[in-house]
Amino acid sequence: MLPALNKARGKAKEAGCRNNLKQIGTGFCSYVTDYDYLPKRGSGGGNIPYWQHQIAPAMGWQVFPSASYGMAFSVYVDYPILRCPSDTAPFNVAHNLGGKGGLSYGYNNNISSIAIGVVTWGCKATQMMDPSNTFVLMDASAGAVTYNNAVTIKLLHSNAVNMLWGDFHASSVKYPLTTDVGGAALNRYWTLARD
16 A cells, blocks of 8 residues: 555656646746747856746746845745755755755756857747757756756656756656657757757
8 A cells, every 4th residue: 555655646746846847837938928038047157147036027936136146036935836846855955046945957058058149048939949849947956957967867756857848848758868869869858959
């Protein structure tokens, strides 16, 4: 009885994680509607806000000015949508990047940091040739995720990774992703197919 109960709990947490990603996808969609670009990844320097701060107004979250990051969350407020229910060790816990609960989702580095002249943006939504197969966010142990990097991809759901895709739907993908991507065909999930 106990293994079946644990399996059911795991499935419920996996569904909760996908629901978080769908809600975050709503924030991304709103941002794209307003600005034509995905939010930029952000950085610790240069006063560039992180993606979660940029979508905060669409999510109804309060952000504060920050000399280091441009915007910041309160370290006293929990933002459970930014944390997978299965993640027992999120990153940036009690930090102004994720609030007191931390983060569980990493942003695809190949679409979140595109230089256009001297300004860095996320990619334009129309640059993704196949948005339903280009991931935006995934379960991760770091904020920027690169191709099949097992250090940052976090397997929280029975050897699967939950992902938010470029068309803002969420689903699970079995790991390793190289099997799904087909070795050298990196642009299926990770990169832009056209400029």
